[in-house]
Amino acid sequence: MESSVIVLALACLAALLAFISKKTQNTKKRNPPGPKPWPIIGNLHQLPPLPHISLHLLAKKYGEIMQVKYGSGTVVVASSPKMAEEFLKTHDNVFASRPPLASGKYTGYNFQDMTWTPAGPHWRKARKVYLTEIFTPKRLNSFEYIRVEERQRFLSGLYAKSGNPVLLKNEIRRYTLSSISRVVLRDKYFSDHKTDTSLVSISEFHEMIDEWMVLNGVINIGDWIPWLRVFDLQGYVKRMKVLRDKFDAFHNYVIADHMAQKDLAGKNFVPKDMVDVLLQLSEDDTDPEVKLSIEAVKALVHDLMPGGTDTSGTTMEWAIHEILRHPDVLAKLREELDKVTNGGERWVQEDDFPQMPYLEAIIKETLRLHPLSPLLAPHFALEDCNVAGYDIAKGTTVLINTWSIGRHPDHWEDPYEFKPERFLQGKEISMTGQDFTLLPFGSGRRKCPGYTLGLRLVRTTVANIFHGFNWKLPEGMKSEDICMVERYGLTTCPEVTLSIIPEPRLPIHLYK
Numbered sequence: 001m002e003s004s005v006i007v008l009a010l011a012c013l014a015a016l017l018a019f020i021s022k023k024t025q026n027t028k029k030r031n032p033p034g035p036k037p038w039p040i041i042g043n044l045h046q047l048p049p050l051p052h053i054s055l056h057l058l059a060k061k062y063g064e065i066m067q068v069k070y071g072s073g074t075v076v077v078a079s080s081p082k083m084a085e086e087f088l089k090t091h092d093n094v095f096a097s098r099p100p101l102a103s104g105k106y107t108g109y110n111f112q113d114m115t116w117t118p119a120g121p122h123w124r125k126a127r128k129v130y131l132t133e134i135f136t137p138k139r140l141n142s143f144e145y146i147r148v149e150e151r152q153r154f155l156s157g158l159y160a161k162s163g164n165p166v167l168l169k170n171e172i173r174r175y176t177l178s179s180i181s182r183v184v185l186r187d188k189y190f191s192d193h194k195t196d197t198s199l200v201s202i203s204e205f206h207e208m209i210d211e212w213m214v215l216n217g218v219i220n221i222g223d224w225i226p227w228l229r230v231f232d233l234q235g236y237v238k239r240m241k242v243l244r245d246k247f248d249a250f251h252n253y254v255i256a257d258h259m260a261q262k263d264l265a266g267k268n269f270v271p272k273d274m275v276d277v278l279l280q281l282s283e284d285d286t287d288p289e290v291k292l293s294i295e296a297v298k299a300l301v302h303d304l305m306p307g308g309t310d311t312s313g314t315t316m317e318w319a320i321h322e323i324l325r326h327p328d329v330l331a332k333l334r335e336e337l338d339k340v341t342n343g344g345e346r347w348v349q350e351d352d353f354p355q356m357p358y359l360e361a362i363i364k365e366t367l368r369l370h371p372l373s374p375l376l377a378p379h380f381a382l383e384d385c386n387v388a389g390y391d392i393a394k395g396t397t398v399l400i401n402t403w404s405i406g407r408h409p410d411h412w413e414d415p416y417e418f419k420p421e422r423f424l425q426g427k428e429i430s431m432t433g434q435d436f437t438l439l440p441f442g443s444g445r446r447k448c449p450g451y452t453l454g455l456r457l458v459r460t461t462v463a464n465i466f467h468g469f470n471w472k473l474p475e476g477m478k479s480e481d482i483c484m485v486e487r488y489g490l491t492t493c494p495e496v497t498l499s500i501i502p503e504p505r506l507p508i509h510l511y512k
C-alpha cells in the first residue's frame with residue numbers, strides 16, 4: 001500500500017515536471033543562431049580589424065540572420081536582402097531607433113542630432129524639417145549655382161597643378177567641404193589660415209570631421225560592458241569630449257553670426273543658406289509638442305557638415321580608384337562624356353544625368369562594392385518583435401551588413417568583380433532603398449535624408465574629373481597596384497591615399 005502511494009506520488013511529480021518543462025520550452029525564446037559568446041566580452045574579440053568583414057565571415061557559418069554579443073549587449077546582424085527587408089521594411093517601425101551609445105551622447109549633442117536621436121517626436125520633427133525644408137528639389141536647385149562655382153574652382157585648381165602629382169583625396173575633401181559648407185553655412189568660417197572671421201583653418205576642420213567619423217564608428221568597450229564605462233579603457237570618451245567642445249565652439253560662433261546678420265537685415269531678411277532657413281523655422285515655430293530650439297538647430301547643422309562632406313568625398317574616391325583600375329570602364333565612360341558634351345565643348349552639368357546611364361551604373365557598382373557605412377548606422381529595437389521566426393528582444397542593436405549584401409552570391413554574379421554593365425542589363429536596380437540588394441543609403445524611416453545632394457555632387461565630380469583630365473600614375477605604378485584596402489570608421493575609406501598626375505584634355509578656356 002505504502003509503495004503504491006510512493007509510486008503514485010512519483011508519477012504525479014514526474015507529470016508535473018514534464019508539464020513545467022514543456023511549459024518552459026514553450027515560453028523559451030528562439031534566438032537567431034550565432035557564435036558562442038565568451039564570458040564578459042561576448043564576441044568582441046572576433047570583430048577586429050574590419051567588423052563588417054568579420055561579421056560577413058561569421059554569417060557564412062551561422063546564416064542570414066545571426067546573433068552575436070558585444071559584451072553584455074545583444075546584436076543581431078542581417079546579411080541578406082531578405083533579412084534587410086524584414087528589419088527596414090516589414091518591421092521598420094520597431095527598428096527605427098538608435099542605440100544610446102557614447103558617441104551619440106558626446107558628439108551628437110546629447111542625442112539631439114538626427115543621426116543619433118532615438119525615434120520619437122524630436123526625431124520625427126527633425127526629419128520633417130530636413131525633408132520638407134532642406135532637401136527639397138527646389139531648395140537644392142536654388143543652390144546649384146554654388147555647386148557649379150565650387151566645381152569650376154576645383155577643376156581650375158587641378159589644371160593649375162597639371163603635370164605634377166596631386167593627392168586627389170585632399171583636393172576632393174577641400175572641394176566637398178566648400179561645396180557643402182557654402183550651402184549649409186557660407187564658407188567664411190574656414191580659410192587656409194585662421195582669420196578674423198574664420199574660426200578654424202580648413203585642415204583643422206577636416207581633422208575634426210575625420211575624428212567625428214572615427215569616433216562614431218568605433219566599438220567603445222564602455223558601451224557594451226557597462227561596469228567598465230568609468231575607466232574609459234580606450235580613451236574614446238575623452239576624445240569625444242574634446243571634439244564636442246571644438247564643434248560646439250564652432251557652431252555657437254556660426255549661429256551667433258547668422259543671428260546678428262538676420263537682426264541687421266530686419267524685415268528685408270532673406271535666407272541665404274541652410275542655417276538661415278533653420279533659424280527662421282525656429283523663430284516661427286509654434287509647435288507646442290516639440291519646439292525647434294536653437295540647441296536643436298545647432299544639432300541639425302552639426303549633422304549636415306560631417307554627414308555631407310566625408311560621405312560624398314569618400315564615394316568619389318572609391319569610384320576614381322575603381323575607374324583607374326579598369327581602363328575598359330574609363331574608355332566607355334569617356335564615350336558617354338564626349339557624347340553628352342558634344343565632343344568636349346563644355347563641362348558635364350547636373351541636367352546631363354538622365355543621358356548618362358553608364359556613369360550611373362559606375363556609381364551604383366562603386367556603392368555596391370564600397371558602401372560607405374558597411375553596417376549602416378546601428379538600428380535599435382523599441383519593443384520585442386518576431387522576425388523571420390526568431391524572437392528579437394526590445395533593446396537589441398541591429399546591424400544591416402550592406403557590404404555582405406552587395407556581395408551576396410545568390411543576387412550578384414561574380415560578386416567581387418567591378419562590372420558596371422550589370423546595372424544596364426535586365427530589371428533596373430534602384431540604389432535609394434527600394435531594392436534590398438543594394439542599400440548604400442539604407443531604406444525606410446532612417447534612410448539617408450541627404451542622398452539627393454550627395455548623389456548630385458558625386459555624379460558631376462566623377463564625370464568631370466575624367467572628362468577634364470587624363471590621369472597618370474606615378475612612375476613604375478600599374479593600375480592594378482592601386483590599393484583597395486579599407487580603413488574602418490562610420491564611413492569606410494581607402495587606406496592609402498592615391499597620388500596621381502593630371503593632364504588636361506579639353507580646350508584651355510574651359511579651365512579658366
Ligand code: HEM
Nearest residue numbers: 114115303307308311312372373376377442446448450454
Ligand atoms: C554619397 C553620399 C552619402 C551616403 C553614401 C550616405 C549614407 C548614409 C547612410 C548609410 C545612412 C544611415 C542609414 C540607416 O541608418 O539606415 C545615412 C544617414 C544619414 N545621412 Fe547620409 N549619406 C550620404 C550623403 C549625405 C549628405 C550629403 C547628408 C547631408 C548633408 C547626409 C546626412 C545624413 C543624416 C542626417 C543621416 C541620419 C538619418 C537618420 O538617422 O534619421 N548624408 N547616410
